[in-house]
Amino acid sequence: MKTFRSIEFYTGTREEQLPDFSTDFPYVASCVDLNKYSGRFVPWHWHKAVELFYIETGTLEYRTPKGKILFPAGSGGMVNSNVLHMTKPQGENIKTVQLIHIFDTSFIAGEHGSRIEQKYILPITTAPQLEIIALYPDSQPQKRILDLIQNAIHLPEQEFGYEIRLREILSEIWLSLFEVSSSILEEKKKHDKTNDKVKMMMIYIHEHYAGKISIPDLAAAAYLSERECYRVFHDCLHMTPTEYITGYRLQMACQMLANSQEPVTAISHACGLGSSSYFGKVFREYMGYTPVDYRRKWQNFDR
Template structure:
């Protein structure tokens, strides 16, 4: 299991890049130490794989277009493929360990279009009303899944038959999730076109954040009117387009401050935030410290 302290993305996108993903066994296990992530959070992103996780310690908040869910230690859940989400540690003063299974559904379903995929996989991953399946102690059914989930992370890749044992464990968990999600699947849900539109506009921002971005240009990237652009951002990210643009620029600034030695004035212009005085003002509002203080904090940390 690989310890991770950061997340990688495809260039110009917020689709997560999974560098260790192999076609012959589309699966990776991660031990995410969220308290060591720059800023203590993972920004808005998505991936084409299933995310199955267990909170070993600490507490995190998952944000999706559907709302927020708090996951304390001992809880867990499943994030459906292509669902926009972000996570943040509730406290950076405590150890925050999240264990993750990231896998393509073909690991369980086999060949595309198989009977297993049609009967047990597709009904869950194609249900637009299912963003997250949360699992909490205290509910007998969910607790059984959590025990299996915690045990599945104890499998060692060095032991004989590891791949088969892992697939068997994930299949058993999936069947239980399938049954648990029955009531969620019965609720009516339609494909939310806003989900596709917001991704197009996010990609546009990630490619042009250094430049001045008008709402008209941003809306045009997703073939929307300005009014629809505002509505989609509100519905999906619970913020305005300008707020997201500024937040994204500040996130880039945080990465540059934590990892490099560029002067503050260079960073402010590189991130599209203008003068160093304006940058200092908005950065302090965002991070509750100056850019220089932020740099010292993260470059002196034990990441």
């Protein structure tokens, strides 16, 4: 099981890059301590793989374009394929730890187009009404799934047959998720193209954050008018395009400060925030630290 304190993205996208994720074994388990994440949150992102999670300590807020759900310790759930989401712990000084399985559904479905995929996988992964399946321990069927999620995390990786046993448990979890969400699956909803549009604009920002980004150019990247651009950001991310651009630039600045010795002035220009004085002002408002103090805190974190 891996321990992470940040996420990385594929070049030119906001799709999360999953370490140790390979075609012959498309699965990764991780332990996420949100207190060790820069800014104590995981920014907006998505991944084709599905995400099963269990909250070990603290309370974690999941946000999607449709709203937010709180998950206290002992609860968990599933984030569906390609769903845009971010997470943020509740409480300033409360340790929040999350156990996560991320896997491509081919791991349990087998070959693309198989009967298992058609009958059991696609009805869930293609259902727009199923962004997140929330699971709470006060429901016995849901508690059973939560127990399975924990059991799978603690399978000994070096034990003979680990891969097959893991696939067996994940398959059992999937069938149980199918059962607990059956009533929701009966609802007929159309795919919301707004999500695709905001992803296109997020990709544009990821590619151009170091330079000037105008709203007309950003809107054009998703074939929208400026007015529609503002509406899509408001509806999906509950912020303006400018707020998102600034936030993303500051996220990049945090990574540069924590992982390099580049001068603050160079970082301020590299992340598209201009002069070091403006960068320092905005950074302190956003993070509560000066860039120098932030660098000192995170580069000395494990010492």
